[in-house]
Amino acid sequence: MKHDLPAPNYDESLVPNFVLPDPLQLESGARVRSGEDFLNLRRPELLEAFRRHVYGRFHAELTVTSRWKRELQPVCGGLGERGELVVELSNGNGAALAIDVLIHVPRSSRPSPAFLGLNLFDNQTLHPDPSISLARGWLPENVDLGLTGHVATEASRGLHAGRWPIELVLSRGYALLTAYAGDIDPDYDDGFRNGVHGLLPPVSGARPVPHWDATLTEVLTVENTRWARTIHVGNSFPDVPTTHPFYAFIENLFHSGATGGCGLGNYCPAGTVTRAQMAVFLLKGKFGSSHVPPPATGTVFADVPIGSFAADWIEELAALGITGGCGGGNYCPGNPVTRAQMAVFLLKSEHGAPYVPPNCAGIFDDVPCPSQFANWVERLAAEGITAGCGGNNFCPDDPNIRGQMAVFLVKIFGMELYPPS
Secondary structure, three states, X not given: OOOEOOOOOOOHHHOOOOOOOOOOEOOOOOEOOOXXXXXXXXXXXXXXXXXXXXXXXXXXXXXXXXXXXXXXXXXXXXXXXXXXXXXXXXXXOOXXXXXXXXXXXXXXXXXXXXXXXXXXXXXXXXXXXXXXXXXXXXXXOEHHHOEEOOEOOHHHOOOOHHHOOHHHHHHOOOEEEEEEHHHHOOOOOOOOOOHHHHHOOOOOOOXXXXXXXXXXXXXXXXXXXXXEEEEEEOOOOOOOOOOOOOHHHXXXXXXXXXXXXXXXXXXXXXXXXXXXXXXXXHHHHHHOOOOOOOOOOOOOOOOOOXXXXXXXXXXXXXXXXXXXXXXXXXOOOOOEOEHHHHHHHHXXXXXXXOOOOOOOOOOOOOOOOOOOOHHHHXXXXXXXXXXXXXXXXXXXXXXXXXXXXXHHHHHHOOOOOOOOO
């Protein structure tokens, strides 16, 4: 199930006219006549517009304080001054967040208009000045910027100076304030415990249903455009915490209806996928959660009688030419599916029974080329469905586990909850 969004438009002639709101005109139509009018009347209206149309609302009462980390000092040949301010947010329950703000102000006796923006690799990358404090928190890996081990180094100083023309900004009479986006929300998954998320109050109470979705409705003022987004509420399975490597894929699979778990509210991510379970996974992934296969006849495979688990699904899988069984007129429904076998099943489900993959090139050390499954395994990798099991291996004979199955299915059938727009 995808969230309900309109189809993208690439025709400029179909874009409706839109005029940005006048920052100096109140919603009543009256003009802003003074600084007091702006601060007391127009500014609250603009903030509410951003809450309503862009950022949403932050449901926590926060205390905001600030302190100088390094007071303003002359820089850039006397064009202005530089300082570092620490803005601290706390929620009163022991959780706090510190944001380092790098400030440049021009040499002027009057208040200056200012540019305020976030940077992506911390403040020391804006200018080579060694007095700018190095980042103290987590940073994305970027060898070109001297960021290794997710920490800042001296080598990263000034490497994004070309994106932030500080001297030019100061010379034109403007101030510049910036902070590292990762101080607000580090770009890695720890279950929304870091950054600003850690200041939000916890959700309490029993989960109303295992598959829990919410609907976010957004009404835009442009021709009364209305969007409804389905928001999936995670933490669906107690044995799949948010720190689990397959968490996002399992939640995607659950939301799509391709799985209901393994019983007792769990998903069993390390459980082996049997050939019978695989038939259900594949056909629900291919046709959707509402798909119902034709009734089994009990005549296709000797070991799949009418009424046995997944018999309907197994026979339809055979009818589509995706499987011919395990030999001897049998299907072997209780046998585990190996990773190599899964490559064949996935690609035939995606492209159809007649599909023949390109010849292999020998990209995995443990998958000889040529060999029975090499073409299929390498094609699966070429489509970005798998990168192997590590160490330039694919582990073709390992049984496919339920966690891995979620990754394969979500990627090959495009089951992303929130796909790129």
